[in-house]
Amino acid sequence: MEKARISGLQLFLLMTGFLLGSRLIINPGTEAKADGWLAILISGTGGLLLITLYSLIVLLNPSRTLVEILRDRFGNAIGSVVAVFYIWYFIHLASLVFRDFGSFLVTTTYPRTPMEVIIALFALSIIYAANSGIEVMGRISEILVPFIPFLSTIIGASIVTTHDFTAFLPVLENGIKPVIKESLNLLTFPFGEAVVFLTIFPYLNNKRHLKKITTLSTLLVTVLFLYIFFRNIIILESHFLEQATFVPHLTSVLFPGINLEPLFDVIMIIGGGIKITCAIYAAVISLSQLTGAKDYRIFTSCIVAFSVILSLWIHENIFELFSWTGNVWAYYSIPFQVVIPFILLLFSLFKKDKLQDEE
């Protein structure tokens, strides 16, 4: 484990950036149409529970990262196998964000630039960021993450088209089912993805504030999602939302006189960058602990390269990407985000005394 410490504020901002991440590109709660706000509220509550679960695990296993906890609780062999799955999951997560990023830019601004080049360019800066270590990541998030809410607010502040403040009506037009489905989607992307932070929480300098930090971060993200959702639906109406490929981008070009698209690109680079960096960092740290490498940095470039290739490989076109993230990702994530952490928590609770005796 790196000998580094991050402050509470840094963790808060890092986590907020992570959770906002690529959800800023893909409108939160589109599938539930006008009921998206309900889905956001439900998933926000669920996310709060999940993230509290993760922080509890870390609090019960102080200064241990994911791999060490897994090995402690499940035994060396099973723990290592589960850890390998987690590493795969983190890489997969990073590659999905890479892909979102790539398709977004290719669609909106760089139609003639090949996606692989854009992703590779992004990957280079990710390698640099991940190699800098968790402390620098915390510091960089301190500077960059506050831009996200700031810029999002600017984009929403004055848009020329007519506003319809009742656009979110009627409530539950299509029944509760799409709302549940959308909240499941939102719960697993992005809230549940915070399982990545099982490798980052241990670096917090003052563990007493961990629960407060995670709760605040989740709440802030939920509020921002609600804001973005209402902004979009008020400006664009619910019928329009489902049609657009990248809804927030659409709202950013509706500013009178000047086009705010570059601001949106900046938001996305920050959010997506932090998300990928966290995922890559988690994968690399876990891998180096699993193999017992002295320096985690040797794995960074090869993991990033792999996840770039994976991001190009994994889906053939944008529809596959969206339908897969919409339909499969939630079920695929549940074991990683809910089941295993829950078992870990149970194991940690029951074996707590025994371990303390050993220490």
Place this chain on the structure above:
Amino acid sequence: MKISKLAILFMLSILLPGCWDNTDLTDINIVTALGIDKDEDGKIIVTVQVAEPAAVQLTSSTHGGGGGSAQIKPVYVKSYKGETIYDALISMKSIIDKRLFLSTTQVLILGERFCKDGINETLDYLHRDYQANYLADVLVARGATPEQILKIQPDMDTIPAMYIKGTAENTAIRAKVERKMLIELFKDIKNECRQATIGQITRLDDKTVKTEGTAVFMNGKLVGWLDQYQTRGYLFVTDKVKHTTVSCSVNNSKISVEIIQSSGKKNVIFKNGEPAKLSIQMRLEGNISEYIGKETLNSPEDIRIIEKKISQEVKKEINMALTKAQKDYSSDIFGFGELVHKYYPQYWKKVMDKWNDIFSRLPVDVWVDIKIRQTGLIKSPMKKDE
């Protein structure tokens, strides 16, 4: 060492493939206006109006002087036929020199025939293309093709598109034309609860155009027009009036009242689970801007009389618009359907497809309340003292 490594990689990744999206500003044609029409065979005719930046600057700086004899024209207009809009635009490259750049489109003019065939599906390209300008003004050309309108050479502005946009903006403030941006048109198209309307443009001569009136659509097809007064009535109901002047005559005197604030509220009143009637409530505030007549104007009662008269006038306009929409076109351009959808979703699901028929049968209750606040710099009208 790490830095040098990164630097090498950057150079490699940059220099090997080259740059893709790098286009110089001098290599694009700045499209100021776009016209879309159909010919008899159902092919799409796309007209572009392209600005020549250098010429624009030259003409605007030496405007009125007219010194240069062989000046380049600030804009040129070209048309081309194709199967789709994109097809026509791409094929047009055979007669123009540079890539067309659509993001600067200020005005989009739709031809009458094109609108009659339906716009719902055909405008897809303008929605899909990343360069499309969602804030362009959309107008329907009446009695002329878009090409004829775009070919005007106005005295007032070097770029015709800017001139057209200016007139539309002007008239929209007067509430005599519906000013529709592309994004709002798309919203209308997408929204099944209301029907689209687009402002109307007509050509007067080769130097002037007039934007007044509104084109009414029904399921994406042009079905008719509203004249300027009906347009205002329609705009009153949809709460899009900003400043306008309503005139009327009271006892041989003519009064113009400037509306400074207008808020319209529409409602669908349900009885026994069925819509019973539509209600429209208007609250207006205005100032007297002109009074030609012999009466004095100094007591609150005088104001009351004017208020009543003006409210009747507004009511008349609203009723005209409603009659047109209900009886002639049976198209719910006001968006009453939206209210039904939002507050009575169960009922809406049943009648979704035949809402426009239901709408045209419903009686309407119009209620207008106007308050006149100020009378300008003088109180009583101009006349000789007796």
Place this chain on the structure above:
Amino acid sequence: MFRRIKKYLGLDNQEKDNGAIYTDTDEPLPRNIDKVKERLNTIFSECSDYIQRDIVCGEDNGICILVAYIDGFVDKKVLNQDVIRPILDYFSCTDKLHRAKSVYQLIKRCIISSNEIEEAQSMRQAVYRIVSGDAVLFINGSRIALAVGVKAPQGRQVEEPDTEVSLRGSREGFVENLSTNMVLIRKRIKNPNLKFEMLQLGTQTNTDICICYIKGIANDEIIEEVRRRILKIRSDAILDTGYIEQYITDNQFTLFPLVGNSEKCDKLVSKLLEGRIAILCDGTPYVLTVPSLLVEAIQTADDYYDHAFFASFMRLLRLLALFISTLLPALYVALVSFHHTVIPFKLIITLAASRQGIPFSPFIEAVLMIMAFELLREAGVRMPRTVGQALSIVGAIVLGEASVAAGIASNLMVIIVAITAICSFITPPLIRVTMLVRFIFLIIANFFGFLGISLTAVVVLIHLCRLRSFGIPYMTPFSPLTMADLKDSLILVPIWAMITRPKALFQGDTQNRAGIKRQEAAKISEDK
């Protein structure tokens, strides 16, 4: 790497040493004056400025003294008055017998009226004393030589530095003479806690280096670190603080200055009072300060003397200038060659019109213009001052006009390069950094537009966050966010509200140590 090469060269030199070249050895001083003379003559052979003088006096000419010094280095009048005359007078007047042993003590205690007397116990020390400007007295029969400080005042007067001009505040700048500089500092901090640690660096030059700090304010760990790094320097020559800077900087592969420098006394003193450590070097007016943070680039000495509102506004302006000078050309290139959708309609007409007929792409155009500007700037700096001014006028007006008229550059590009140039002058410490970073941004903007710019900006930010100056993160107080230090960053609070010293420079408790500034603050409020 350079250190390695230097070391290598240094070894080479030592191998080549033979009798003709003086080497540092701890040979003792010979008792016999003739032997001393012989040795000194071999050491200073072919040194025409080396002068030695025999004094023979006393009863039976029993006392032989050799005075050795470098011509021009010592004040001859003082030497004669304070050293040689008293000796001669004393020994000619007294009839007492003097034994050789007591002569040394006698001369040291009773005869020489000069204040600076030190003992040199070996040949090495004696030679060092001679080359550093003292007159050295070798007394026959004594194993200890006396070094008398009779240095003639050298170098220029204290004057206002050209590099850092201030509108308000002290005009005194440092000079080349180390002791004058030390006096200048001491003059402002009349406190025994102000420490000067002297060191000699450079195997050939034996330059005096001085580490200066205020004990109790500066962090002891950082002082120790500075000492450690300076002592690690193995070099032939230290000609300027710039040499030291390159040796002690934390990161060799960064463009950003991790060691600050200043020529102004009041600025340096305020840095010392904030807990920074200064490194002075004989022979240069530039004084290093460590740790140096990025935020110092937008701070000037004037800020603190002026009203806080104006100062804060100026700082925001300077930050803006920093951004403009690095990003503006790149943003322009990205805008003109990639993001036409972003430009407002009326502007795009203007831009396109100005680009009409320009044969180069915006990137090439920008590179050409910026290059031309950098050449002009360099020429202006290198030229004699009067010529330099003429040159800059020629460059700015004639070249700009002509290139537009010739259709090589667009009007807008000239404007942009001019604004960039002006802004780059606003933050002098970063002027060379912004120059290079500007090019990096420009190149990447030409290939990837805003995406490239923002990614590079993020990489630069990460780089800045990675940097540390003597253990202090370079981006402090912004990241890690130090709330207490924000009072002196972008926004400057009035001087009476600055009750604590920069927290980032301490690891320990700031409140206990924050005496001096607090007392100052209290004094000011009392005076009011």
Place this chain on the structure above:
Amino acid sequence: MIIMNYNMLSVLLAFIIMELYNLRRLISNKESIKVLITYVVITASSLVIGLLLAAGRRPASPAEWIQWIFKMIGVVK
């Protein structure tokens, strides 16, 4: 005749250079054989997949496998 995607190849080339450089450091760091094997396996697999992608012979992706598995279980329709 294989049509190669040159952009993809150049990206791959950049990564290969970086990873070879890294490999040198890995060896000089005297990491364990386990680390070396993991490193080589990951690098080689990304290289192989990258080349296949560049050649336009895209193998079935993990996403498709996962989807297939879920379809077998019956979670996803």
